[in-house]
Amino acid sequence: MPLPTEGEVLVRVKAAGICGSDLHIYRGERSDVALPRILGHELVGEVESVGSGVTRFSRGDRVTVDPVVSCGKCVSCRRGYDNLCSSVKCLGVQVDGGYCDYIAVPEEKVYSLPSGLAWEKAALIEPFSIGAEVLARSEVREGDKVLVIGAGTIGLCILQAMKLAGAEVLITDFADSRLKAAETLGADKTVNGRTGDLAAALADFTGEFGADVVVEAVGMPRLLEESLGYAAPGGRIVVLGFHPEPAKIPEVIVVKKELKIVGSRMNCRRFPQVIEWFEKGQVNPEPLISAVYPFEKIDTAFREILEDPEKYLKVLITY
Ligand SMILES: [Zn+2]
Ligand SMILES: [Zn+2]
Known part of the structure; x- marks a missing residue:
C-alpha cells in the first residue's frame, strides 16, 4: 500500500x-x-x-x-x-x-x-466531465440545434449536457443499440449514419439552416471535414479526437460561415458542476x-x- x-x-x-x-x-x-x-x-x-x-x-x-x-x-x-x-x-x-x-x-x-x-x-462522473467541458467550449445557447456525431459513452454524456442547456439534439451513430439509448436519454432525433441519410435528416431538423453546434465525438478526420458542411453560419465545431492524420479544412467554408473550430481536452475543473448534476438527478x-x-x-x-x-x-x- x-x-x-x-x-x-x-x-x-x-x-x-x-x-x-x-x-x-x-x-x-x-x-x-x-x-x-x-x-x-x-x-x-x-x-x-x-x-x-x-x-x-x-x-x-x-x-x-x-x-x-x-x-x-x-x-x-x-x-x-x-x-x-x-x-x-x-x-x-x-x-x-x-x-x-x-x-x-x-x-x-x-x-x-x-x-x-x-x-x-x-x-x-469523469466521462460526464468531458461532456461538461464540451458544453462550455461549444458556447451553446438555449434553443440551439446541436449535432452530436457518435453515440458512445462520451457522445451520450454530451447529449445529456446539451439537453440540460436547453438545446435540441440530433445524434448519429452506426449502432442502433446506441441510438436507442440516446432516445431514452432525451435525444430529439437519432439517425443511423450507415443506413440513414444524415445530411437530409439534419436539413429537416434545422430547417436547412445547419447545426449551431457540431460535436465530433468519434475522432476521425473525415468526420471533422464533414462537420464543416453540417455547421450553420456562425456555428461552432467541437473536436475531441486524437487522430494524428490531418483533416482537410477548406478555409473558404470557415470564413464564409464564420465558423469556430474549438478543441476540448479532458476537463477544466468541471467536477463540481457534474457532481451537482448527479446530486440533483439532472443526468442519468x-x-x-x-x-x-x-x-x-x-x-x-x-x-x-x-x-x-x-x-x-x-x-x-x-x-
Ligand atoms: Zn476516458
Ligand atoms: Zn501547469
Whole structure:
C-alpha cells in the first residue's frame, strides 16, 4: 500500500471505468504512453488515509478523483486552465492510475460524492466531465440545434449536457443499440449514419439552416471535414479526437460561415458542476453502464470489449 505524502489523499479504489483510450493503450496504439502503466482514469473510492496538511477529507469519505494532473505553477495553471498545463498528464495514461487497490492523489483533485450515490454510477462522473467541458467550449445557447456525431459513452454524456442547456439534439451513430439509448436519454432525433441519410435528416431538423453546434465525438478526420458542411453560419465545431492524420479544412467554408473550430481536452475543473448534476438527478448514468466485472476479471473485460466494441457503452470494474 502506498503512503500519502504531504497534501495527498490515499484512496482505496471501489470502481473504475474502462474508456476507449484505455483500449487504445491496451493494444499499444498510443505512442505517447510509456509502458508498463497502471491504467484507469475514471475512478471512485473510499479515503483510506490522508497525508499531513490535508483538511477536507478523512478516512471513510466516499470520493471521486479528477484525473487531470497539473503543475499548478505554469501560465495555463495560473490562468485556471489545469487541462492545458504545460506538463499536463492524465492519471492512468501518462502516470499510473486506478486499476489497483490504492492510489495516492493530491487533495485538490479529490471530490466528495453525493451521499447514497452507488459506486458504479459515480464512476461515470469523469466521462460526464468531458461532456461538461464540451458544453462550455461549444458556447451553446438555449434553443440551439446541436449535432452530436457518435453515440458512445462520451457522445451520450454530451447529449445529456446539451439537453440540460436547453438545446435540441440530433445524434448519429452506426449502432442502433446506441441510438436507442440516446432516445431514452432525451435525444430529439437519432439517425443511423450507415443506413440513414444524415445530411437530409439534419436539413429537416434545422430547417436547412445547419447545426449551431457540431460535436465530433468519434475522432476521425473525415468526420471533422464533414462537420464543416453540417455547421450553420456562425456555428461552432467541437473536436475531441486524437487522430494524428490531418483533416482537410477548406478555409473558404470557415470564413464564409464564420465558423469556430474549438478543441476540448479532458476537463477544466468541471467536477463540481457534474457532481451537482448527479446530486440533483439532472443526468442519468444508468443506461450508459453495459457491464460490470470484478477486478480479478479485468483482462476478460478488455478482451470481450475488443471482440465486439459496438456491443458496449461503459464497462466498469468493481473491487
Ligand atoms: Zn476516458
Ligand atoms: Zn501547469
